[in-house]
Amino acid sequence: MEDIIEVNNISKRFILTAEPQTFFKIFKRFATARCSNYREIWPLKDLNFTVKKSEKIGLIGDNGSGKTTLARIILGIYRQTSGSLRVNGRVTGFLNLGIGMQRDLSVLENIYIFGAIMGLDRTEIKKKLNSIIDFSELRDFIYSPLRDLSTGMYGRLAFSIAKEVDSEILILDEVLGAGDTCFMEKCLGAFEGYKNSDKTIVVASHNIDLVERFCDKVLLLNKGKQIVFGPAKEVIDIYKRHEF
């Protein structure tokens, strides 16, 4: 199988400034050539792994272990500070679903907006419109403004649109929490459908059961360091026993 994501020695540094910057402060710093207070942190340190085509990869670790930062680097939102990354194929990320949706516009209009953000154009969405509305179970609401929807409905809508994206590589970051149990089952159903497809999928999640059920391999991160990358069962055992 061909390598679809190659991560070589990737590290990421953030520079954090203590206070918000203003034009005047920046100007003063230039004028006096003095550095303001800042500190640097390394949310990721020397990661090395390869993902092969159609593999399903889990990304686990405690809060602040660098899961989201890694997802953003693979997606090309952040650029790594050092190391190299190779991604073969179109990659789409589901981070924080529902980004860019407008509260004051109708559900229907938002389907087109969020679709555009996920890389689908009007004609593609028109073709899939029925399946999106049916899946989200929001047919009675398509002309009401988004602000009238509950948080759960909002998540359902976003997931229904996102699942229409047809990329070779999908990166999911903690997005399966939306909706009631019934909708969760439906999401997981759609998700199981992916399991046998040839899509390459990376899932960052705290839901260990889900990761165990769905993923072939798991990457365990702790404080930005790669603890272990290997078969799902073994890595999850290590994580559960806290042997790192």
Place this chain on the structure above:
Amino acid sequence: MKLFDKRYINLIKELSMAWFKIRDQRSVMGVLWSFLNPLLMTAILFFLFKSRLSTGSPENYFLYILIGTVTWNFFVMATSAGLVAIVNSPDMVKNVAFPKEILTLSAVGIFIIQHIFELAVVFILLAILRIGFSVQLIFLPVILVIQILLVAGLSLFLSSMCVFAFDMRHIWNVLTRMGFFVVPIFYSISSISPRFKWVIAMNPMSQIIIFLRDVLLYHRTPSLLNMALVFIFSLFVLISGYKFFKYYEDRMTEVV
């Protein structure tokens, strides 16, 4: 360039349309307000300065001012909206992989649409006041392109600077307020003393307003040399604004 990808053009279109609709919904009079704003401004300036300018007011003074306010309004509104485009959408910047200048350009895009509507009002008044139209109208698209290049370029500069210096919006607010008086909106450039004339003449916005008046009001061909100079300047602003934006894009994503 990546920006000309079909997906990204679609995204600019959808975002501009969405933001346009929201702005429309939020104000009581909707789009109508955007026509009323320059008209009211023009009316105030007209009655204030009609008989108070030392050199006498220019011919067709109302339309003279209106062309000025419409053009200046477009410049201020579009750059101010472009300025906050990135800082207003931190979620999108941090969670969606796309060229971030799309946000700035979409924000500017709304005002290009609005500017064209406002020009339509100017056209209606030109017809009503029997000033009419001439072949010089062929220069209108060229002038529009110059305006768009300038506004888009400046917005790219401003929106990236605003991420690092949040008081940028206040600074720009003050600068544009001062700019109102450095551009010949309600006075004519010939009434300024020669010592200060160059300050006003060197300003690309002054030149753009002068071109528009030549084309719409006086039915004469604008100075081709000046048009070429302003065009080159605007193109330079756009290219350097884009380079500047791209240089800081990665850092911007982390900071915003």
